Amino acid sequence: MSETASHAVWQRRMLLAVLLTPALLWLFALIILPHVELALLSFRERIAPHTYAPSLMQYRTFFAEPLYWGVFVRTAIMSALATALTLLVAFPVAWIIAKVARGRASSLLFVLCLIPFWVSETVRALGWLILLRESGVLPTLLVRLGITAVPVELLYHDATILIGLVYTSLLFMVVPLVSSLESLDNSLIEAAYNLGAKGPAILRQIVIPHAAPGITSGCIVVFMLTLGNYLTPNLLGGKNSQWFTELIYTQFIVRFNWEQGAAFGFLLLALSTGMVAIGLRISGQRFVDVMRRA
Amino acid sequence: MSSTPDLSVEQVDKRFADHVAVDRLSFAVERGSFFSILGPSGCGKTTLLRMIAGFTLPDSGDIRIGGRSMREVAPNRRPVNMVFQHLALFPMMSVGDNVAFGLARRGVDKAERSRRAAAMLERVGLAGAAHKRVEELSGGQRQRVAIARSLVLEPTLLLLDEPLGALDLKLREHMKIELKQLQAAFGTTFVYITHDQSEALVLSDHVAVMNRGRFEQIGTPQQLYYEPATAFVAGFVGANNRIAGRAVGVDAELVELVTPQGWIVRARRSGAITAGDEVAAFVRPEVASIELDAAQLAPQMARYAGEVQSVLFDGANSAVLIVEQQSRFEFRVALPQTGRLANLAPGAQVAFGFDPQRAICFAAGAAGSGHV
Numbered sequence: 001m002s003e004t005a006s007h008a009v010w011q012r013r014m015l016l017a018v019l020l021t022p023a024l025l026w027l028f029a030l031i032i033l034p035h036v037e038l039a040l041l042s043f044r045e046r047i048a049p050h051t052y053a054p055s056l057m058q059y060r061t062f063f064a065e066p067l068y069w070g071v072f073v074r075t076a077i078m079s080a081l082a083t084a085l086t087l088l089v090a091f092p093v094a095w096i097i098a099k100v101a102r103g104r105a106s107s108l109l110f111v112l113c114l115i116p117f118w119v120s121e122t123v124r125a126l127g128w129l130i131l132l133r134e135s136g137v138l139p140t141l142l143v144r145l146g147i148t149a150v151p152v153e154l155l156y157h158d159a160t161i162l163i164g165l166v167y168t169s170l171l172f173m174v175v176p177l178v179s180s181l182e183s184l185d186n187s188l189i190e191a192a193y194n195l196g197a198k199g200p201a202i203l204r205q206i207v208i209p210h211a212a213p214g215i216t217s218g219c220i221v222v223f224m225l226t227l228g229n230y231l232t233p234n235l236l237g238g239k240n241s242q243w244f245t246e247l248i249y250t251q252f253i254v255r256f257n258w259e260q261g262a263a264f265g266f267l268l269l270a271l272s273t274g275m276v277a278i279g280l281r282i283s284g285q286r287f288v289d290v291m292r293r294a
Numbered sequence: 295m296s297s298t299p300d301l302s303v304e305q306v307d308k309r310f311a312d313h314v315a316v317d318r319l320s321f322a323v324e325r326g327s328f329f330s331i332l333g334p335s336g337c338g339k340t341t342l343l344r345m346i347a348g349f350t351l352p353d354s355g356d357i358r359i360g361g362r363s364m365r366e367v368a369p370n371r372r373p374v375n376m377v378f379q380h381l382a383l384f385p386m387m388s389v390g391d392n393v394a395f396g397l398a399r400r401g402v403d404k405a406e407r408s409r410r411a412a413a414m415l416e417r418v419g420l421a422g423a424a425h426k427r428v429e430e431l432s433g434g435q436r437q438r439v440a441i442a443r444s445l446v447l448e449p450t451l452l453l454l455d456e457p458l459g460a461l462d463l464k465l466r467e468h469m470k471i472e473l474k475q476l477q478a479a480f481g482t483t484f485v486y487i488t489h490d491q492s493e494a495l496v497l498s499d500h501v502a503v504m505n506r507g508r509f510e511q512i513g514t515p516q517q518l519y520y521e522p523a524t525a526f527v528a529g530f531v532g533a534n535n536r537i538a539g540r541a542v543g544v545d546a547e548l549v550e551l552v553t554p555q556g557w558i559v560r561a562r563r564s565g566a567i568t569a570g571d572e573v574a575a576f577v578r579p580e581v582a583s584i585e586l587d588a589a590q591l592a593p594q595m596a597r598y599a600g601e602v603q604s605v606l607f608d609g610a611n612s613a614v615l616i617v618e619q620q621s622r623f624e625f626r627v628a629l630p631q632t633g634r635l636a637n638l639a640p641g642a643q644v645a646f647g648f649d650p651q652r653a654i655c656f657a658a659g660a661a662g663s664g665h666v
Binding site: 185187188190191192193194195196197198201205206209210 | 379
């Protein structure tokens with residue numbers, strides 16, 4: 001009796017192990033292993049050809065060089081701004097999908113949000129280039145309409161980068177928002193209305209508290225994606241973009257300074273972790289609850 | 295008591311694409327009374343309630359609350375509060391904040407708000423619960439919070455949308471009594487909708503029976519029970535034996551009808567019936583009697599013989615299903631409470647009967663008698 005029971009337990013454990021293996025392998029080979037390697041790299045210094053010594057020099061360089069931490073801070077602020085803008089744009093969209101549109105219209109709107117993701121990010125960024133470059137569609141149109149005398153360059157501004165980032169991130173905000181708004185019982189809104197509340201009070205007191213986990217999870221995902229984005233800031237911002245991922249790229253690929261690049265990578269990881277922690281603290285959410293919503 | 299009614303609905307009409315939800319309805323509700331609208335699902339009662347609350351606009355007609363027309367008044371400005379079917383308490387707020395929500399929207403300052411919310415919670419028997427979370431409360435307590443949240447605003451009218459529907463039977467019975475006591479204590483006019491006839495009968499001063507967007511009858515619970523105006527009311531309110539057939543003899547008081555299987559029954563006439571009409575007679579199980587010996591039935595009763603098909607024991611609501619001997623008609627008779635016939639078994643030969651004056655007969659073609 002107990003033998004068959006222990007056999008069943010053993011079988012269940014084996015099954016669990018088999019099912020978890022791919023995930024664990026992935027976690028180990030692609031996440032943990034490179035990070036250990038990067039950590040080792042970031043804490044050493046080349047003192048002679050092929051000779052390395054443990055050192056904090058890579059991190060010291062970062063803080064000593066205003067360009068580096070300037071770009072670092074700029075990336076953080078721009079990412080936070082892009083996240084906030086994405087939330088502002090995505091919220092009405094999600095509200096319409098979840099609460100206003102019915103049946104097919106609702107699915108159709110959702111698909112419309114998804115369609116841009118059928119093409120690669122590069123193609124999407126190229127689309128913006130075609131629209132916004134000096135000889136592109138929009139500047140030409142502005143001249144035709146007599147609004148500007150000569151074609152203006154609309155690329156390579158911070159606003160352009162922000163537009164591109166919001167566009168790229170929209171879906172990742174809309175999805176958790178829709179799911180959290182869909183679970184909001186309409187009768188709560190009606191009850192608030194019945195008790196004398198007006199639109200803004202209902203939004204502040206009922207809708208936002210209910211959607212808070214969805215809002216937080218959307219913000220976390222969008223912030224992380226934006227912070228680590230390379231292509232969109234680079235293509236739309238050009239030389240002016242000054243995105244931190246570009247510095248990492250330069251260190252690894254252009255300058256072959258893997259030690260410095262590894263240190264930058266860790267700083268970016270620390271930044272995103274720190275910002276997420278602050279965001280959770282401010283919104284009073286727990287990470288596990290939030291990720292369940294995402 | 296000639297004051298303006300708290301609620302007066304005048305010629306209100308609401309149509310949706312494929313059906314009429316509310317059909318030219320007019321009625322008034324006296325100040326301080328408990329008024330129920332009773333009807334099967336889909337009869338239009340929820341649409342009616344939502345029009346009174348302002349969530350749905352009538353196609354035509356007017357709704358007056360406290361004498362004032364609500365035609366141009368948004369739902370958040372009406373002197374009406376509503377207890378929702380699933381209560382719709384705000385889970386993101388404490389119990390106290392739920393009750394104070396409406397006061398905050400009116401700009402009452404914070405100290406006064408929490409004082410009034412606490413006082414209201416005390417009145418509904420939840421003193422000291424203000425700081426609790428909604429999930430910590432039992433179903434019955436939540437019910438009271440929902441009512442407190444509405445009544446703290448001192449509305450002219452409190453609307454209740456089947457608030458007991460989600461509760462289990464025991465709690466529902468308990469909350470029925472509690473609701474009636476709360477209404478008596480506050481004196482606020484309650485408009486209550488339900489599909490449960492027992493709730494309507496127990497709670498209300500007046501009940502309107504609604505069917506297909508119209509009121510079949512408005513009256514006290516006793517009137518609905520003892521003097522149903524239509525076949526629909528007779529079939530919907532309380533248990534009833536429905537005996538359908540053709541009228542063969544009609545006099546000033548009684549109708550004699552014969553069922554397709556040839557059972558001849560007499561019942562009091564309600565409305566115009568002439569011989570040859572399709573009719574339906576209704577006999578309540580407690581109006582009929584059952585005896586082992588036909589001689590023991592009261593002399594004014596029509597007597598029939600039958601066989602016990604099954605005994606439906608349900609305490610005070612126990613009944614016997616009897617099959618009438620010649621027509622095989624299945625007839626329900628209440629079991630006497632004395633326990634005299636407690637050992638009745640299926641297959642027993644019995645006599646049963648009822649006083650034709652206490653049975654009621656309607657023309658089958660009459661409005662609303664389509665399905666019972």
